[in-house]
Amino acid sequence: MSLPDPIRVAMLARVVFPLHGFGGIERHVFHLVTHLARLGTHVTLYVQPATSHDQPLVSEELAAAMAAGGGALAVRHLRYDYTSPLLRPNSILGRQINYPWYTWQLGQQVAAAVRAGSYDVVHAQGLCAFGYGWLRRHDATLRRVPFIANPHGLEEYRTPDWRKWLAYAPFRALYSYGTRSADRAIATDACTRGDLPHYLGVDPARVVVIPSAIDVDECLAWTRDDLRAAMRARLGLDEADLVLLSVSRLERNKGYHILAEALARLRPQLPPRWRWLLVGQGKERAALEAQVRQLGIAEHVTFVGKLSDNELHSLYEEIDLFVHPTLYEGSSLVTLEAMIHRKPVVASAAGGIPDKVFDGRNGTLVRPGDVNDLAAKLAAALAARAQWPEWGAASVEIVRSTFDWPVVARATLAEYRRMLGKDD
Known part of the structure; x- marks a missing residue:
């Protein structure tokens, strides 16, 4: 026909x-x-x-x-x-x-x-x-x-x-x-x-x-040099040795309570001025704030709240590692956004993430909800920090070819x- x-x-x-x-x-x-x-x-x-x-x-x-x-x-x-x-x-x-x-x-x-x-x-x-x-x-x-x-x-x-x-x-x-x-x-x-x-x-x-x-050209166009500088100043990133970023609604199923526990366990292996930025809003925020205080890591954690597209994509350029510890997931567009900004990724093997993150190529996958595995995989990623530029380049290639x-x-x-x- x-x-x-x-x-x-x-x-x-x-x-x-x-x-x-x-x-x-x-x-x-x-x-x-x-x-x-x-x-x-x-x-x-x-x-x-x-x-x-x-x-x-x-x-x-x-x-x-x-x-x-x-x-x-x-x-x-x-x-x-x-x-x-x-x-x-x-x-x-x-x-x-x-x-x-x-x-x-x-x-x-x-x-x-x-x-x-x-x-x-x-x-x-x-x-x-x-x-x-x-x-x-x-x-x-x-x-x-x-x-x-x-x-x-x-x-x-x-x-x-x-x-x-x-x-x-x-x-x-x-x-x-x-x-x-x-x-x-x-x-x-x-x-x-x-x-x-x-x-x-x-x-x-x-x-x-x-x-x-994601629309790659659109995402990269949202990045602005003035906002990059503004976000660094606002969040005090010039003084940080390591900046981790998570982006999503602050809900229990995103697994941030698991990541908080993993980071607390890793304190001896983390640099002195490490930071974890959480971008997003949601009903889990109060519980997470209480948890990081109880774990003794509150000074390293910043609840950024909601950002505009320009602010978020400018911030992606200023961080070192994207971490997405979700318990269950759909396709995970925020993972793709971090990847197009050349970032290595540590993320749960949930939903569509295993089609985007590959162990040793552009990051590492974690068993959802397993704090021991998350802590171990974060430690391994930190030990491989010299490879992060190579992982970031692979992230870009994966997005541009498929997503x-x-x-x-x-x-x-x-x-x-x-x-x-x-x-x-």
Whole structure:
């Protein structure tokens, strides 16, 4: 069969950077649709109305780049929040109310457009696959158009907290049904490919690996010499012998309580003026502050709080080692961010991290939640400090070859073409 030119894609999502915040999913959707458009794809993005009007979805420069590639990006808005002002729309209960209705309305709208011949491919993010997936299972007309779904990090399946496990049950049902309804299900890392059949019941033959990514040029452009100097002065880094950095929400599952204990054990092996910087906010901060005081390492630990993109990427340039002791994880974009700034990494062998960090090549992997292993691996990394520049160079090569958005967007477009070229 002849392929359509350009390929017309319906992108089903709820949020996109910068209209709805700065998180990993928001950035994933933004970079996916804009890089696909740069490659000549015509994308219609379905999201909730903007919650931030500080800046437009795309700049004039980016719009020109998409047009030069022959692509286009249109946006359709659907109401998401049906809760009262007394209930946060994205709380667990708020999501249980809002998401089923949102994904159902989204599915109906996209299904009508597919029946009218408006799209060649439907691509759903996360829970947004459910509504369209249900309609597609009950309408053979919709099954003529390829459908691909990305369930992302599967946090709802991994949490060890039994209360969250119970609360997430409705989301797991939506994820599983929607993703199983697709022709292709995306695993964001090769090492997590088996998670989709295991957790969601997806046919292994339908799983395709398309990594989550970062935009290398964007990340490096956020670095500024004046902010590098400002961050050094603000955090007193000129006086430090060793600077460790961790970046994420301050939550129990990120394993910082494990890292604090490991660092306390390593004090005799650490240089006198070592520092551990924690960037991020979250409910675990008070407990971590109390823990580092009890361990006697508070003078070495700084809770930096939230940083802007420019501040964070400038800070990456000023640290020595990135440490990510997470207990469970999705793809881990912060690990990629540290790597593109030429940093060696010590990180848990969780989620997609083993596809990014390789023992003795650009860092070392640690058993999640094992304080003894973390302390031993940190000690080994410190002993190999002379190799850190070589590890940092390897980090850059890994990101640029596999996890840069232009590479991943081409892989996504190639999968669209395979789906369109296959006779079912």
